[in-house]
Amino acid sequence: MTSTVELTATDIPQERRLVTALPGPKSTELQARRVAAVSKGVSGMLPIYIDRAGGGILVDIDGNQLIDMGAGIAVTNVGNAAPAVVEAVQAQVAKFTHTCFMVTSYEGYVEVCEALNRLTPGDHDKRSALFNSGAEAVENAIKVSRAYTKRQAVVVFEHGYHGRTNLTMAMTAKNMPYKQSFGPFASEIYRVPLSYPFHDGNRAGADVAADVISKIEKEIGADNVAAIIIEPIAGEGGFIVPAPGFLPSLVSFANDNGIVFIADEIQTGFCRTGSWFASEHEGIVPDMMTTAKGIAGGLPLAGLTGRAEIMDSVHAGGLGGTYGGNPVACAAAVAAISIMEEQDLAGRAREIEAVMIPRLKSIAEKTGVIGDIRGRGAMIAVELVKKGTNTPDAEFTSAVSKACHAQGVVVLTAGTYGNVLRFLPPLVMPMHLLEEALDIIEEAFVSLTK
Numbered sequence: 099m100t101s102t103v104e105l106t107a108t109d110i111p112q113e114r115r116l117v118t119a120l121p122g123p124k125s126t127e128l129q130a131r132r133v134a135a136v137s138k139g140v141s142g143m144l145p146i147y148i149d150r151a152g153g154g155i156l157v158d159i160d161g162n163q164l165i166d167m168g169a170g171i172a173v174t175n176v177g178n179a180a181p182a183v184v185e186a187v188q189a190q191v192a193k194f195t196h197t198c199f200m201v202t203s204y205e206g207y208v209e210v211c212e213a214l215n216r217l218t219p220g221d222h223d224k225r226s227a228l229f230n231s232g233a234e235a236v237e238n239a240i241k242v243s244r245a246y247t248k249r250q251a252v253v254v255f256e257h258g259y260h261g262r263t264n265l266t267m268a269m270t271a272k273n274m275p276y277k278q279s280f281g282p283f284a285s286e287i288y289r290v291p292l293s294y295p296f297h298d299g300n301r302a303g304a305d306v307a308a309d310v311i312s313k314i315e316k317e318i319g320a321d322n323v324a325a326i327i328i329e330p331i332a333g334e335g336g337f338i339v340p341a342p343g344f345l346p347s348l349v350s351f352a353n354d355n356g357i358v359f360i361a362d363e364i365q366t367g368f369c370r371t372g373s374w375f376a377s378e379h380e381g382i383v384p385d386m387m388t389t390a391k392g393i394a395g396g397l398p399l400a401g402l403t404g405r406a407e408i409m410d411s412v413h414a415g416g417l418g419g420t421y422g423g424n425p426v427a428c429a430a431a432v433a434a435i436s437i438m439e440e441q442d443l444a445g446r447a448r449e450i451e452a453v454m455i456p457r458l459k460s461i462a463e464k465t466g467v468i469g470d471i472r473g474r475g476a477m478i479a480v481e482l483v484k485k486g487t488n489t490p491d492a493e494f495t496s497a498v499s500k501a502c503h504a505q506g507v508v509v510l511t512a513g514t515y516g517n518v519l520r521f522l523p524p525l526v527m528p529m530h531l532l533e534e535a536l537d538i539i540e541e542a543f544v545s546l547t548k
C-alpha cells in the first residue's frame with residue numbers, strides 16, 4: 099500500500115475537526131449573502147463555505163475540518179490543490195492565460211489530446227478535441243456522430259445523465275430537478291431500458307440487451323441511428339452497474355449496424371473505478387468517449403476522443419469554442435494525469451473499494467435498510483429501501499445524509515428514486531479518514547434505525 103503521506107501531499111492536517119456547530123457563524127453569514135445574491139435555481143447541499151482543501155479534508159471558513167466523500171462530484175481524484183497541479187497552473191498562468199486554440203495554438207492542448215488517445219481503450223488511430231464542460235463534450239459527441247453517419251437518431255438509457263444544456267437535458271432521464279419546466283427538448287432522442295440488476299430481478303445482461311436491440315430495430319430502425327450513448331456505470335442515476343454482457347452486446351450491435359457507440363465516462367473516468375476507464379472492466383472498446391470531471395484536478399476541462407475516421411469526418415471549423423482546452427486547464431490536466439500514472443491511483447481506488455465494501459455489508463446486516471451495495475473502485479453506493487422490501491426510501495436516505503453532514507462527513511445522494519447514498523472520495527483519501535467516515539456513516543444508520 100502506498101504511504102498516505104506521499105499520496106496526500108498537503109499541509110492540511112488529515113483529521114476531522116469540528117470547532118463550531120455546522121454551519122458555523124461565518125458560513126451562516128455568507129449563506130445570507132448568497133441567498134441575496136445567487137439565483138435560487140443553483141442549489142447547495144451543505145450551507146458550508148470552504149476556505150482550503152487537500153487530501154481527504156475540506157476546511158471551512160469557521161475552521162471546521164470535514165471529511166470529503168464527494169470530491170466535488172468525482173472531480174478532485176488527485177486531491178484538491180494537489181501540489182503538482184498547483185505548480186503547473188501557476189507556471190502556465192504566468193506565461194499566458196489564453197490565446198484561443200483556434201486562433202494561435204499551444205502545446206498543452208496537443209499534450210492532453212495525446213494522453214487521451216493513449217489512455218482510452220483500444221489501440222486504433224484516435225483523435226481528440228477539448229471543451230469546457232461535460233455537457234459540451236456530450237453535445238459534440240452527438241454532432242460528430244451525426245456528421246459521420248449522416249443519420250440523426252440518438253439512443254439513450256433510462257437512469258442516464260448527460261448534462262443540463264438543451265440537447266443533454268433531452269438525453270437525461272430524470273425530470274426533477276434537471277428538466278422540469280425547461281422544455282421543449284431536442285428531438286430524435288430515444289430512451290431505452292437499462293440493465294439494473296437490483297430492480298430487474300438480476301436478469302442476464304445479454305437478455306436485457308436483446309430487448310433493447312429489438313426495441314431499437316422496431317421503434318427507430320437500426321439504420322436511422324447515429325449513436326448509442328451510455329455511462330458504463332450510471333452516475334447520477336445511482337451508480338447502477340449493468341449486468342455483465344449488457345455493454346458488450348450493445349457494442350457488437352452498434353458495430354454490426356454502423357452505429358457510433360459512445361461511452362460517457364465523464365464521472366467514471368480517470369482511475370475512479372479502479373481502472374483508467376470503466377469500459378475496461380468489460381473489455382469494451384467504444385468508438386468514442388466523453389471525459390471531464392476527474393481530468394484536470396478541479397479545473398474545468400472536457401475531452402472527446404474517438405476513432406480518427408469518425409473524429410476527422412467533420413468539416414474544418416465545425417468543432418471548437420472560445421475557451422475549449424484553455425491553456426491553464428490543459429496544464430492542470432497534464433499534471434493530474436502524471437499524478438494518476440505515477441502514483442497508480444487506479445490501484446488506490448481498488449484499495450478504497452476493498453475497505454468500503456465489507457464495512458457497508460456490515461451496516462446492511464445490522465440495519466436491514468440497505469437493499470444493494472454496488473459500484474467499482476472509489477465509486478461505491480448503497481441503495482436504501484424500506485426494511486425487507488425493494489421499495490425506495492428517499493426520506494431515510496436524506497436523513498442519513500443530513501446526519502453525516504452534521505458530523506462533518508460530506509456524502510452525496512443520487513438515484514432516479516433519490517434513495518442512493520454515493521461515495522466518491524478523492525483517490526488520495528488517507529485510509530484512517532476513510533475508516534472514520536465509515537464509522538460516522540454507520541452511526542448515522544444505526545441511530546436512525548433504532
Ligand SMILES: *Cc1c(COP(=O)(O)O)cnc(C)c1O
Nearest residue numbers: 231232233259260261333364365
Ligand atoms: C457530470 C456529468 C455530465 C455533465 O458534465 P458537466 O461538466 O456538469 O457539464 C455528463 N455526463 C455524466 C456521466 C456526468 O456525470
